[in-house]
Amino acid sequence: MNHGHDQAEIxxxxxxVVAEHTASITEWLPMADPRQIVDLGCGTxxxxxxxxxxxxxxxxTAVDASVDHLQRLRDKACEHGLTGRVSTVQADLDAEWPDLGTPDLxxxxxxxxxxxxxxxxxxxxxxTLAPGGLLAVVELAGMPKFLPDDAPESRFEQHHHDERVPHRGADWGPKLTAAGFTVEGERTVSVHIEQSAAVERYARVVLQRLLDPDALERVLRRDDLALRSERTVWAARKEIA
Ligand SMILES: C[S@@+](CC[C@H](N)C(=O)[O-])C[C@H]1O[C@@H](n2cnc3c(N)ncnc32)[C@H](O)[C@@H]1O
Structure with missing residues (x-):
């Protein structure tokens, strides 16, 4: 399995697995009726x-550097009859700033x-935002963990996260203010999703990179396997001048 495919699957x-939490974040957004939305780093x-x-x-308008993720996203839009409501833009946002119109969210x-x-x-x-428009930044306050802290294999998860996500837990509030936004709200959502078929598939894809096959099968049999994570969302307004 190549890394890109692996990431898409994750x-x-x-x-x-976290669909309900994502829906509750979108409901919380202080935005009534946006017409043009941009999803930056949209993934799949x-x-x-x-x-x-x-x-x-x-x-x-869904923007990402990955051609494969965007293709997957377009396939899903097609499956759900949503092609008329989605367009994709392939761009490396570190290198170039694409034309994204004037979104309100x-x-x-x-x-x-x-x-x-x-x-x-x-x-x-x-x-880029329209005056009065909103930026929602959602970040993982902690990386997803599947194992309870007292599981012997949980140290591999912790090590992996510390290495891979150096900016984990960054406070985006001051950064948003420095960029000219007014932060209107911040909310942290705790995610704890009990063992299910989807949680087990998710755990398998993530943990197979960290554990040897025997340890993997051992942890997947645990009945306290669960997805534990935290997401924080910042709602930042571009004031009408
Ligand atoms: C962890 S994924 C999140 C995907 C999606 N927003 C989600 O919540 O599932 C991060 C995404 O950001 C994209 N990305 C990372 N750096 C980027 C860049 N410089 N320009 C555009 N996209 C980038 C990656 O390709 C990946 O799809």
Whole structure:
């Protein structure tokens, strides 16, 4: 399995398992009726499809550097009869700022911490949004963990996260203010999803990179396997000048 495919599968599983939490975040957004939405670093479309469901009049422009993720997103849009409401833009946001029109809502979920210079990207989002528009930044306050802390194998999960996500837990509030936004709200959602077929598939895909096959099968048999994570969302307004 190549890494890109692996990531796409993880993103799809994550979208499925945390769908209710994502829906509750979209409902919380202080935004009544956006028409043009941009999903920055959209991946395979977790946010795109949640936003299309939440805002039935909206069109989403889904932006990502990965051609494969965008293809997967378009396939899903086609499956669900949503092609007329989604367009995709392939762009490396570190390198170029694409023409994204004048959206009234920009959604950036688990993508901002990947940017080489997030402060610059936030300023670019501010310049792109319509006056009065909203930027929603969603970030993992802690990486997903499947094992309880007292499981012997849980140290592998912890090590992996510390290595891979150096900006985990960054406080985006001051960064948003520095980029010109007014932060209107911040909310942290705790995710604890009990063992299910989808949680087990998700755990298998993630943990098979960290554990030897015997240890993997051992932990997947645990009845306290669960997805534990935390997401924080910041709602940041571009004031009407
Ligand atoms: C962890 S995924 C999150 C995907 C999606 N927003 C979600 O919530 O499931 C991060 C995404 O950001 C994209 N990404 C990372 N750096 C990027 C860049 N410089 N320009 C555009 N997209 C980028 C990756 O390709 C990936 O799809």
């Amino acid at each position: 993103l799809d599983l994550d979208a499925e 479309g977790a946010g795109t499809f949640a936003l299309l469901a939440r805002f039935p009049e909206a069109h989403v 920009v959604w950036a979920s688990a993508s901002m911490h990947h940017m080489a210079d997030p402060d610059r990207v936030l300023r670019q989002v501010h310049g």
